[in-house]
Amino acid sequence: MGEPDIVLTRVDNRLVHGQVGVVWTSSVGANLLLVANDDTAEDELQQQLMSATADSSGVGIRFWTIDKTISTIHKASARQHIFLVVRTPQDARRLVEGGVPIHELNIGNMHFSDGKEQVTKYTYMNQQDKDDLRAVADAGVNVFIQETPDDKKIKIQEVI
Template identity: 75%
Template sequence: MKIKGRFIMATHIVLTRIDNRLVHGQVGVVWTSSIGANLLLVANDNTANDKLQQELMSATAESSGVGIRFWTIQKTIDNIHRASDRQKIFLVVRNPQDALKLVKGGVPITQLNIGNMHFSEGKEQITKKVYMDQADKDALTEIANSGVDVFVQDVPEDRKQSLKEVI
């Protein structure tokens, strides 16, 4: 348990993943069943206000038999401590900066899986499906330095590569 303010927070988050696509078949089916999650929590400010994205991701969650919630980063920070004991949460964020905000906000993240980070201008290829710029590397390093196990792993069958191995 971690203590944040007056709250004693049990860690109900079984895994946190960075994935530009957020919830899709690989996340909603393969990862969710592999880690035993029963709730997908998408922490992303844009998606929390985009009904179309929510509908598409909800269909994936429904096909896996798990619940899904769409919260802003701040709502996640403010409410994650209220998770019930029966909730096994798979927390999904779009980028390292959002993950860092959650960690700094006291969200009890112990493991951060880097899944897909697509190419964009200024990003270099780190692994087959992960591209980063210096801001990404800095955010991930800060997260790792706070005690979070940060690793790259596309699918559960792949070998985990620690952050130190890839950057």
């Protein structure tokens, strides 16, 4: 088996929604959405809602834990063009450190919560988020913030 064709990896605390399932998926040429998040892998209601979005875009969707993604993604078929979506920078860091070949990490929506500061219009981070993203970037991954495919990419090093 060769390296899986991961066309893009995105951190978005909403995971798969209209913007991800339609706009981003078609923009990057994906035919499979892979949601890698431990909580979502166990939540059937969330899976049903996200599956409806994937169905409307004509792409497949899978819901795996971080550990299953690490152990299984290398078995992907060459015809699978994978858009990998995670909820947090911590999920992304675990994947990279687990050997998942992520070359680009797009930071999408990271909503405000206690202890987080605004980094861009739609991106709020705490120190742990920043540390995790630095570690991913230090591992050689191109990490950038970009809300939609038409927006300008902001290199993570410019804001953290």
